[in-house]
Amino acid sequence: xxxxxxxxxxxxxxxxxxxxxxxxxxxxxxxxxxxxxxxxxxxxxxxxxxxxxxxxxxxxxxxxxxxxxxxxxxxxxxxxxxxxxxxxxxxxxxxxxxxxxxxxxxxxxxxxxxxxxxxxxxxxxxxxxxxxxxxxxxxxxxxxxxxxxxxxxxxxxxxxxxxxxxxxxxxxxxxxxxxxxxxxxxxxxxxxxxxxxxxxxxxxxxxxxxxxxxxxxxxxxxxxxxxxxxxxxxxxxxxxxxxxxxxxxxxxxxxxxxxxxxxxxxxxxxxxxxxxxxxxxxxxxxxxxxxxxx
Amino acid sequence: xxxxxxxxxxxxxxxxxxxxxxxxxxxxxxxxxxxxxxxxxxxxxxxxxxxxxxxxxxxxxxxxxxxxxxxxxxxxxxxxxxxxxxxxxxxxxxxxxxxxxxxxxxxxxxxxxxxxxxxxxxxxxxxxxxxxxxxxxxxxxxxxxxxxxxxxxxxxxxxxxxxxxxxxxxxxxxxxxxxxxxxxxxxxxxxxxxxxxxxxxxxxxxxxxxxxxxxxxxxxxxxxxxxxxxxxxxxxxxxxxxxxxxxxxxxxxxxxxxxxxxxxxxxxxxxxxxxxxxxxxxxxxxxxxxxxxx
Numbered sequence: 001x002x003x004x005x006x007x008x009x010x011x012x013x014x015x016x017x018x019x020x021x022x023x024x025x026x027x028x029x030x031x032x033x034x035x036x037x038x039x040x041x042x043x044x045x046x047x048x049x050x051x052x053x054x055x056x057x058x059x060x061x062x063x064x065x066x067x068x069x070x071x072x073x074x075x076x077x078x079x080x081x082x083x084x085x086x087x088x089x090x091x092x093x094x095x096x097x098x099x100x101x102x103x104x105x106x107x108x109x110x111x112x113x114x115x116x117x118x119x120x121x122x123x124x125x126x127x128x129x130x131x132x133x134x135x136x137x138x139x140x141x142x143x144x145x146x147x148x149x150x151x152x153x154x155x156x157x158x159x160x161x162x163x164x165x166x167x168x169x170x171x172x173x174x175x176x177x178x179x180x181x182x183x184x185x186x187x188x189x190x191x192x193x194x195x196x197x198x199x200x201x202x203x204x205x206x207x208x209x210x211x212x213x214x215x216x217x218x219x220x221x222x223x224x225x226x227x228x229x230x231x232x233x234x235x236x237x238x239x240x241x242x243x244x245x246x247x248x249x250x251x252x253x254x255x256x257x258x259x260x261x262x263x264x265x266x267x268x269x270x271x272x273x274x275x276x277x278x279x280x281x282x283x284x285x286x287x288x289x290x291x292x293x294x
Numbered sequence: 295x296x297x298x299x300x301x302x303x304x305x306x307x308x309x310x311x312x313x314x315x316x317x318x319x320x321x322x323x324x325x326x327x328x329x330x331x332x333x334x335x336x337x338x339x340x341x342x343x344x345x346x347x348x349x350x351x352x353x354x355x356x357x358x359x360x361x362x363x364x365x366x367x368x369x370x371x372x373x374x375x376x377x378x379x380x381x382x383x384x385x386x387x388x389x390x391x392x393x394x395x396x397x398x399x400x401x402x403x404x405x406x407x408x409x410x411x412x413x414x415x416x417x418x419x420x421x422x423x424x425x426x427x428x429x430x431x432x433x434x435x436x437x438x439x440x441x442x443x444x445x446x447x448x449x450x451x452x453x454x455x456x457x458x459x460x461x462x463x464x465x466x467x468x469x470x471x472x473x474x475x476x477x478x479x480x481x482x483x484x485x486x487x488x489x490x491x492x493x494x495x496x497x498x499x500x501x502x503x504x505x506x507x508x509x510x511x512x513x514x515x516x517x518x519x520x521x522x523x524x525x526x527x528x529x530x531x532x533x534x535x536x537x538x539x540x541x542x543x544x545x546x547x548x549x550x551x552x553x554x555x556x557x558x559x560x561x562x563x564x565x566x567x568x569x570x571x572x573x574x575x576x577x578x579x580x581x582x583x584x585x586x587x588x
Contacts, residue, residue, distance in 0.1 A: 033573050035330050035417075035566040042534040042573035043565030044520050044527060044541030049343070049558055051542065052550040056350055059551075113579025120570055123329075133582035141579040146542060226338045233338060240336040247338030248345065248440060256346035257353075264343055266560040271337030272329040276414055279327050279336035285407025285435040288427035 036266045037119040041112060047146040049264050053222065054147030057100070057261045058154050061219050065098055065158055068217075077101070077221050077259040078213040079206075085232050088251040091210070093217035100155060101212060103223035104166035104176065106265045108148050109183050113141025115267065126268070135168055139178040145263060149184045156186065163193045163216065165208045165228075170196040204231040224265035229255075233270075240274040241281045330560045331413040335406060341440040343558050347516065348441030351394070351555045352448050355513050359392055359452055362511075371395070371515050371553040372507040373500075379526050382545040385504070387511035394449060395506060397517035398460035398470065400559045402442050403477050407435025409561065420562070429462055433472040439557060443478045450480065457487045457510065459502045459522075464490040498525040518559035523549075527564075534568040535575045 033042075040046050068074045078101070080089040102108050114134045118124065152162050162185075168176045173190040180188050188194035195208040205227060212218060226233035226247055233246055246252065256262065266272060327336075334340050362368045370384040372395070377383040396402050408428045412418065446456050456479075462470045467484040474482050482488035489502040499521060506512060520527035520541055527540055540546065550556065560566060 033568060033570050035328070036333075036560055038534070038566045038568050038573050039330075039560035042538065042568045044534075044538040045518070045556060045559070045563070045565040047538050048520070048541045048547075048550045048554075049347075049556045051547050052347070052350070052556055053343075055547075055551045056346070112574065112577035116570070116574040116578045117581050119573065130582060134579070137583065138579060141577040143577060147547075224339070226342065240332070244336060244338045244341050247342045253342075253345050253349075253441075256342045257349045260342075262339060262343045262346055264558045264560075265339070266330055266333035266558075269339070271339040272332045274327060274332050274336045276327050276410070279332050279413065280406065280410040283406035283435040283437060284410045285428070285432060287411050288424060289431065 033119050034123045036123070036272075037115055040106075040265060040267050041110070041115055041119075046264055050145050051147035053261045053263050054145075054151040056257050057220050057222055058151045060258060060261075061098075061100060061155055061160055062158055064219050065160060068093075068098070074217070074219065075259065076213065076218055077255070078209045078218045079230050079232075081210060085230065085246055085249055085252050088255075091213035091218070093219075096215060096217040097161065098159060099161045099163050099212065099216035099218050101163050101165055101209065101218050101221040102148075103225070103228040104164050104168060104180070106145065106224045106267070107222055107228065107263050108145055108152075108164065108185055109179055110143040110145050111138065111141075112143045113138050116141075118267075123267075132169075132172075135172045136175055139175055139182045142179050142183050144183040144185060152185055160219065161193060161216065162186070162188075163195070163212055163218075164188050165195045165205050165212070167197045167203050167205075170198045172196075203227075204234070206231040220259050220261060222261040222263060224263040225269045225271065227270065229260050240278045243270070327413050328417045330417070330566075331409055334400075334559060334561050335404070335409055335413075340558055344439050345441035347555045347557050348439075348445040350551050351514050351516055352445045354552060354555075355392075355394060355449055355454055356452055358513050359454060362387075362392070368511070368513065369553065370507065370512055371549070372503045372512045373524050373526075375504060379524065379540055379543055379546050382549075385507035385512070387513075390509060390511040391455065392453060393455040393457050393506065393510035393512050395457050395459055395503065395512050395515040396442075397519070397522040398458050398462060398474070400439065400518045400561070401516055401522065401557045402439055402446075402458065402479055403473055404437040404439050405432065405435075406437045407432050410435075412561075417561075426463075426466075429466040430469055433469055433476045436473050436477050438477040438479060446479055454513065455487060455510065456480070456482075457489070457506055457512075458482050459489045459499050459506070461491045461497050461499075464492045466490075497521075498528070500525040514553050514555060516555040516557060518557040519563045519565065521564065523554050534572050537564070 064074050074093055076090040076093045078091040080091050083089040105111055155162060166176065173194065173196050176194065176196060177188050190196065197203065221229055223229060233243060358368050368387055370387045372385040374383040374385050399405055449456065460470065467488065467490050470488065470490060471482050484490065491497065515523055517523060527537060
């Protein structure tokens with residue numbers, strides 16, 4: 001972050017030298033925008049990746065729907081009750097109506113307003129009252145994640161129902177519905193096509209996924225966190241490397257892009273943790289082995 | 295970054311209180327690992343996204359090869375000379391042998407050792423001599439990007455040649471070849487299947503893509519930067535929002551996951567730039583509108 005910090009310092013210097021009505025009132029340097037926000041909210045790369053995921057989901061689900069219409073076998077995307085990641089099995093589809101399951105925040109909805117607020121304040125730790133205010137008041141400050149609008153339109157046109165499972169709070173379900181609508185993602189109905197977190201319940205989503213899979217043939221799921229696919233990825237006390245290896249188990253790896261679809265989000269979540277030793281368990285380059293070690 | 299900073303401070307405090315042979319020598323708090331590195335190198339999410347991209351590339355290319363074998367029309371993935379992003383046209387395939395084009399750093403190879411070195415030092419600005427040392431000495435400190443090994447093996451088995459276009463320096467082509475081999479990505483031959491940056495030439499890759507497309511039917515390209523697909527994304531003076539919109543033009547958006555494949559990298563590159571105003575051109579939430587503005 002050296003370059004942005006330098007830019008901020010220069011800006012501050014030029015601000016101090018300014019005179020007249022537009023001179024800044026206080027010598028407060030604007031903080032550099034954390035790279036995570038620059039990338040997620042500002043980069044063409046993140047927009048392209050999100051479109052890549054939603055495009056892949058759309059093609060996969062439409063192909064599966066066509067296969068199912070011909071009587072071919074289809075594989076549900078929700079893990080069967082009790083199934084392990086090492087030997088996954090899938091909730092049966094039977095004759096249930098087709099659906100997909102989506103996470104909301106940073107998967108369907110880009111919380112542009114809340115991310116602006118956090119970036120402006122230097123990426124502080126999660127602040128419960130502030131997030132509550134956002135859930136209540138933020139609906140007009142959101143964007144769709146790139147590709148989500150087109151994907152949901154195409155899937156609804158093919159008779160596939162989008163169902164949202166989110167840890168937004170059930171007491172703010174009206175506002176969650178408004179946020180989805182404001183992002184152009186259509187309608188959602190609490191308890192039918194939207195399952196938020198009830199007060200006093202776990203942040204885990206397996207129970208809600210099972211509820212949905214009991215009534216629907218869930219052909220695909222999309223999320224920005226591994227917990228949007230199975231709570232097994234969030235077992236307590238697991239170090240980052242072990243968790244990363246879980247995501248690469250053969251039976252799991254086979255689902256990425258084939259029923260399970262990831263949206264990138266380096267801003268928050270269980271993927272942005274770990275000490276230097278945990279994040280880099282091996283291949284620790286000692287740096288240049290000459291005198292020159294600037 | 296508040297939580298890691300607090301953890302570091304606590305670690306420091308406990309360090310100060312320690313006695314005996316294992317007490318730390320100096321009260322230097324270990325720096326928190328920047329989130330970009332935690333996510334790219336440590337998260338299951340990033341590993342899953344990379345596997346998702348390589349899986350999609352593999353399926354797309356194998357399907358296209360099969361289509362081509364039946365005499366069907368195939369679309370090359372390199373922009374035709376002079377084509378615009380607004381109305382893209384593609385270099386002709388004719389009877390040329392099938393290939394894919396890959397970027398190297400953070401696309402095929404994860405520079406784990408260099409990323410460790412940068413994370414440890416707090417994500418400093420790009421350091422030319424240090425990077426030169428890495429290009430020369432780093433080959434045994436790299437990993438493959440998740441999914442790359444399996445994808446290249448499957449594509450080579452189908453007669454598709456992987457060709458690397460990278461801004462690693464041509465004077466270190468021997469070491470670049472070593473790094474690819476060390477990552478399990480097979481052989482590369484400078485000037486034939488590997489095109490590095492010659493001293494004194496531009497970092498743009500369009501010329502090298504044109505050289506490759508003149509001899510090969512390039513069915514897909516994969517990279518972590520928009521510049522791995524066209525230099526038009528890196529026009530001078532373009533602000534982040536304009537660049538992001540370029541990546542979402544209809545003719546461009548149609549290629550994400552269908553010939554053009556993105557690998558996530560929030561650590562460096564033209565995607566991690568921009569002031570607060572540039573990164574958030576609109577939807578600037580003013581924060582909670584009550585007294586409580588902690």
